[in-house]
């Protein structure tokens with residue numbers, strides 16, 4: 001089966017960092033809904049204007065918006081892919097499932113990056129993005145716990161979930177991921 005991967009984990013776990021490395025190594029399309037939204041914001045599109053205030057509060061942008069961004073790119077893609085930061089809730093997972101059935105592109109592996117809140121918070125404060133202030137980070141962690149983390153059980157039940165400890169160095173985590181994806 002083609003490499004069709006999904007990276008799951010709390011904000012700041014290093015999904016984007018690791019996704020870039022794995023996509024380079026395995027020649028996969030990297031689809032980060034966070035990056036796509038930030039591009040819309042910096043280009044000042046209508047969608048970006050809607051997304052900006054939501055992202056600055058650390059909340060989730062609407063399911064329709066993120067799904068349409070993903071659908072457009074997956075429909076025209078011929079190689080493997082890595083979804084980074086999508087889905088973020090059970091409804092998005094359901095919409096993704098329908099889309100992937102339509103495209104006949106099943107997910108091969110869901111990789112969970114596990115890491116404690118203190119390390120995450122330190123990393124995001126050091127990154128210093130607009131949505132990396134302490135109060136916004138607290139909100140993002142709460143949303144992850146309440147809304148995103150049920151996806152762990154969802155993909156576990158489907159038998160495609162693998163976990164990796166995300167608290168080591170970038171290289172350590174990358175090696176663990178490569179081991180888990182064999």
Ligand code: B4P
Nearest residue numbers: 011012013014015016017033034055061085123127169170
């Ligand atoms: P994302 O862009 O997905 O950002 P993230 O979860 O904060 O970061 P990630 O886990 O990728 O961490 P990174 O590698 O950067 O989301 C931002 C916002 O977009 C959301 O809050 C939401 O509003 C919106 N959004 C996105 N997708 C959505 C969806 N599907 N539905 C609705 N809304 C959506 O790493 C973090 C920092 O740690 C970096 O500075 C990095 O250099 C550092 N780092 C990484 N690995 C490290 C390591 N091993 N050691 C030390 N530092 C490390």
